[in-house]
Amino acid sequence: MNGDATSMFSARLLTWFDSSGRHDLPWQHPRSPYRVWLSEIMLQQTQVQTVIPYFERFVRALPDVAALANAELDHVVALWAGLGYYARARNLHKAAQLCMQRHDGELPQNFEALSALPGIGRSTAGAILAQAHGLRYAILDGNVKRTLCRYHGVDGWPGSSAVEKTLWSLAEEHLPTQRLADYSQAIMDFGATLCTRGDPSCVLCPLQDSCVALREGRVETLPESKPGKPLPERRTMMLVLVDADRRVLLARRPATGVWSGMWSLPEVADHDEAREFVGRHARSDFEANKPLPLIEHTFSHYRLHIAPLLWSGATASDRISDGDLYRWQELATLAEVGLPAPVKKLLAEVQAG
Structure with a gap:
């Protein structure tokens, strides 16, 4: 040139x-x-x-x-x-x-x-x-x-x-x-x-x-796209534990991976793990959960399907206190905490409801 x-x-x-x-x-x-x-x-x-x-x-x-x-x-x-x-x-x-x-x-x-x-x-x-x-x-x-x-x-x-x-x-x-x-x-x-x-x-x-x-009539084809392949699909269950004081239980994400280090909702793989978590960390009747609408969130490298379960009358367990891994956060003050976008939207709907 x-x-x-x-x-x-x-x-x-x-x-x-x-x-x-x-x-x-x-x-x-x-x-x-x-x-x-x-x-x-x-x-x-x-x-x-x-x-x-x-x-x-x-x-x-x-x-x-x-x-x-x-x-x-x-x-x-x-x-x-x-x-x-x-x-x-x-x-x-x-x-x-x-x-x-x-x-x-x-x-x-x-x-x-x-x-x-x-x-x-x-x-x-x-x-x-x-x-x-x-x-x-x-x-x-x-x-x-x-x-x-x-x-x-x-x-x-x-x-x-x-x-x-x-x-x-x-x-x-x-x-x-x-x-x-x-x-x-x-x-x-x-x-x-x-x-x-x-x-x-x-x-x-x-x-x-x-x-x-x-x-050369190639405006629509340039630049060329990355050779594509289907996005992998992943699934998780998020637990929404809300107590009588309108606080929700948050969990710190791991230091690596998606949403690393952020506050989010506790996640489990299935109902058995959910039952164990609720029994250990909240004085709540597991069967009192209410399934919320499924959420789909797409990352650049995979698509995540989230199944939320809500407990409206959870009670904070003595095993949970504010710290590095878990914290009870008032729904009205969630803006003080950096939450992943789908979690923020989900909790806004829970607060409004």
Whole structure:
């Protein structure tokens, strides 16, 4: 790719951005390293309109690296609850603490040091350095991958190492020599609002006369999808034990795996395990349970089927006290605890009922 083609690509995107890009996103005012970092992590796997209220609430509560590092992890997870992919929140917290320990309470401007922090990979580090400091680093999120795949006619699934290597090379070649912060936002906005996954607006595209996918009639087939296979199915039973004081028994999830470290509902495999748990941890008649509607929740790697059982008159056992594994939490104060989205929705329905 020659220099003229490279400069044409970035120049046209910047011109498009000036008239049609997004200039009023909350993390752009001010565009500080902390705010850019937080927005980039939240925007992974999540759309802008969903992220905005979470971002605004998060920075009100934890406005800088020091506040995030000093916060309790449960508080961080509670602020994150509903965004999913909770490892992102745990990595934010851990990275902030490392910044306090190793980098004088700031996100480092050195690419290697920044990308070594938990949850900050090559693309996120590039986005922080380009947007917050105007440094010449490329980004390669899903929107950028889609744009480059179509513009250059890149075959193959973008998640494969060979295709990703090609896309990184193209992303770096297209970098302008100035306005790096605007360019990074421009190419993300372009993929998010114009060169979209479905129904892209090719007639409005400033790159249409050079786009390989448009010229060859392959806009709908690029980028190529990951070779698919059916999602595995898993099943669990969740126990909803509510006492006379309108408190519900919560259980801490294991440190690894789905929803790791979060508060959730006690889970068992079947009715025999449920009977044993209730007998051990609550003075309740097992047969007084009420089955609630089944819940289906889809993760990226499997589909979970949840069968909830409700006891409305549970009594706290002496064996259960607030601690690391179990706690009785008032239904009215569940917002203080970070709960997985399906559990939060389930308990909201129980409270309303």
